[in-house]
Amino acid sequence: MKPCNKVSEDARLECKEALTNFKDKKTKRNELLQEIGMGPTSMHESVLSKTIGTLGSGSGEPIPRGPIDKFTTSQPRQSTLNSKWKQEERKEVCRKIGRFMYSKGLPFNTMNDPYWFPMMDVVANFGPGFKPPSMHELRTWILKEEVNDLSIIMEDHKKA
Numbered sequence: 001m002k003p004c005n006k007v008s009e010d011a012r013l014e015c016k017e018a019l020t021n022f023k024d025k026k027t028k029r030n031e032l033l034q035e036i037g038m039g040p041t042s043m044h045e046s047v048l049s050k051t052i053g054t055l056g057s058g059s060g061e062p063i064p065r066g067p068i069d070k071f072t073t074s075q076p077r078q079s080t081l082n083s084k085w086k087q088e089e090r091k092e093v094c095r096k097i098g099r100f101m102y103s104k105g106l107p108f109n110t111m112n113d114p115y116w117f118p119m120m121d122v123v124a125n126f127g128p129g130f131k132p133p134s135m136h137e138l139r140t141w142i143l144k145e146e147v148n149d150l151s152i153i154m155e156d157h158k159k160a
Contacts, residue, residue, distance in 0.1 A: 028117065
């Protein structure tokens with residue numbers, strides 16, 4: 001496959017940036033899943049499965065790794081009660097997020113919005129007891145501050 005010669009440089013850069021952003025989001029998501037114990041194996045294990053290891057009887061002979069080794073680990077992990085509890089807790093939180101999205105008919109690609117992860121991060125960092133904004137707050141002072149922020153960005157963009 002080769003690049004199209006008819007595409008402008010701007011479009012090419014935009015596509016490249018979109019791919020980079022996608023990879024970054026995927027990496028961030030995988031790190032989050034790995035952190036809570038539901039994602040791919042740890043970085044150490046994935047490196048082991050891709051390379052030739054020197055584990056064994058101490059003879060120094062390399063152990064060949066094949067395609068099935070991607071699905072097995074040489075270091076067994078003991079599951080703890082806390083990790084199982086976290087998995088169940090995460091499952092419940094995800095179901096509540098899904099229920100909200102389904103009830104409001106929000107598109108699934110809402111999760112790809114650049115403001116989604118920062119919103120989730122600050123809510124999670126706030127911790128228990130977070131009181132979400134009311135409808136009145138959303139349509140008054142929060143909206144006003146967002147409009148002000150966007151107008152500043154637009155003015156800076158016009159000056160450039």
